[in-house]
Amino acid sequence: MENFKLTRDAILNVLNEISINIPRHTKLKTDRLRHRLERCLDAAQRYGNLFGDENTIIDPSTYPPWTHSQGTVEKDLDRKIWGGIDLGISPGAFSNMCGLVVTLGEQWDRGIREVVLTDQESSAIAVKIHDVYCVEEGRPLLTIGFATIAGTRKMGIKRAIKSFYAAAKQSEAVMIYASPEEQALLFRLFKQNQSHLSPEFAQGISDDRCTASFLLPTSWLAMEDLSRLGKTTGCVACGDPTRYQCERCQSVQYCGKDCQRNHWVDHQHVCRAISSGTWHTVTLDPSPGGKMHSFKYMATINRYDDLGDKPNIDKLHATDQPPPNTYGDKYYLVKLQMPLLGPSTQILTYDKRKSFQLFIRQDLNPDTFSDAAHALGDYPKIYRWAQRVGDWEWKICFDQEPGIVSQW
Ligand SMILES: [Zn+2]
Ligand SMILES: [Zn+2]
Numbered sequence: 001m002e003n004f005k006l007t008r009d010a011i012l013n014v015l016n017e018i019s020i021n022i023p024r025h026t027k028l029k030t031d032r033l034r035h036r037l038e039r040c041l042d043a044a045q046r047y048g049n050l051f052g053d054e055n056t057i058i059d060p061s062t063y064p065p066w067t068h069s070q071g072t073v074e075k076d077l078d079r080k081i082w083g084g085i086d087l088g089i090s091p092g093a094f095s096n097m098c099g100l101v102v103t104l105g106e107q108w109d110r111g112i113r114e115v116v117l118t119d120q121e122s123s124a125i126a127v128k129i130h131d132v133y134c135v136e137e138g139r140p141l142l143t144i145g146f147a148t149i150a151g152t153r154k155m156g157i158k159r160a161i162k163s164f165y166a167a168a169k170q171s172e173a174v175m176i177y178a179s180p181e182e183q184a185l186l187f188r189l190f191k192q193n194q195s196h197l198s199p200e201f202a203q204g205i206s207d208d209r210c211t212a213s214f215l216l217p218t219s220w221l222a223m224e225d226l227s228r229l230g231k232t233t234g235c236v237a238c239g240d241p242t243r244y245q246c247e248r249c250q251s252v253q254y255c256g257k258d259c260q261r262n263h264w265v266d267h268q269h270v271c272r273a274i275s276s277g278t279w280h281t282v283t284l285d286p287s288p289g290g291k292m293h294s295f296k297y298m299a300t301i302n303r304y305d306d307l308g309d310k311p312n313i314d315k316l317h318a319t320d321q322p323p324p325n326t327y328g329d330k331y332y333l334v335k336l337q338m339p340l341l342g343p344s345t346q347i348l349t350y351d352k353r354k355s356f357q358l359f360i361r362q363d364l365n366p367d368t369f370s371d372a373a374h375a376l377g378d379y380p381k382i383y384r385w386a387q388r389v390g391d392w393e394w395k396i397c398f399d400q401e402p403g404i405v406s407q408w
Contacts, residue, residue, distance in 0.1 A: 145210025269403030
């Protein structure tokens with residue numbers, strides 16, 4: 001990998017890691033993919049929510065300084081409460097980058113200001129942490145300076161780092177491991193945030209070594225942002241304009257027969273369920289809970305909009321607001337499960353992203369409940385194909401097994 005440059009594959013990996021599922025063989029230009037990634041990085045920091053929109057230029061010094069009474073910076077940078085493992089997303093460069101942001105906050109808490117992120121083989125990013133401001137309660141902003149260091153054939157990376165700090169008459173920085181891909185992604189984040197900084201503020205903290213930027217708590221995308229940024233159009237296999245659809249199920253469009261043929265491996269299972277299964281329209285409800293539950297209602301609508309460091313109890317209550325639709329009209333798997341606690345008069349239903357956790361309730365939908373219970377049989381849980389068809393309505397195919405092995 002060319003130092004600090006995200007390859008096309010690396011960009012696609014990150015986008016898929018954060019559930020922006022773009023076809024592997026997309027014909028979208030790399031610049032367009034990079035632009036999509038940049039918008040995702042803004043969303044991962046809630047930049048638009050915090051400052052009005054993505055084009056807002058900020059001057060961090062207009063915010064109050066962070067004080068110790070507000071707790072450690074590390075703790076407030078750490079937003080992984082709903083993170084990778086909970087979401088069933090396999091960790092990759094993105095979640096590691098979020099971890100590195102937290103690590104930088106941890107260094108600040110320990111009084112360390114100079115950090116170098118490196119794989120110790122090819123490249124490094126030197127980071128100088130200047131100040132921490134309080135953008136809002138529990139949301140710190142770290143102003144930083146950054147510089148890239150690359151090893152050459154004549155001078156290995158370790159010596160290059162030494163000479164970088166020697167030239168600045170600095171004792172060396174704390175060294176933290178970051179793979180070349182993580183460095184490239186972090187570099188993208190730094191550049192992205194650099195573009196949000198007011199020139200006056202940036203000038204004040206830049207020097208001939210370091211470029212000014214900042215960091216905010218960074219984590220998985222809010223469900224609203226997933227719906228907004230995850231939209232893909234065109235051929236499901238490559239993104240080109242479409243000319244064919246699958247004749248059997250009419251649920252997917254292709255640019256041509258080649259893409260259709262190549263995509264069949266992925267498509268065959270849902271195609272079979274759509275064309276030969278029985279589909280029920282199901283209304284999903286919050287659960288009335290009961291004595292077994294400590295909460296009045298058990299409905300987790302994962303809006304992901306304001307991640308505190310503990311789950312917001314209000315989100316577990318019943319709500320009039322339907323869950324955000326992060327799948328559009330695509331088919332996806334839902335998991336059906338008898339609750340481990342509580343009465344067996346409701347079947348827990350949720351998606352892999354946990355954008356919602358709702359119930360098929362026997363009292364409200366006796367017929368659907370009995371079909372779903374029949375499909376479950378003695379299994380504690382099953383996966384079935386589903387499609388969102390309304391605010392609280394899904395179409396679910398109970399009588400066809402999904403055909404692919406799932407575990408989440
Ligand atoms: Zn295609
Ligand atoms: Zn089909």
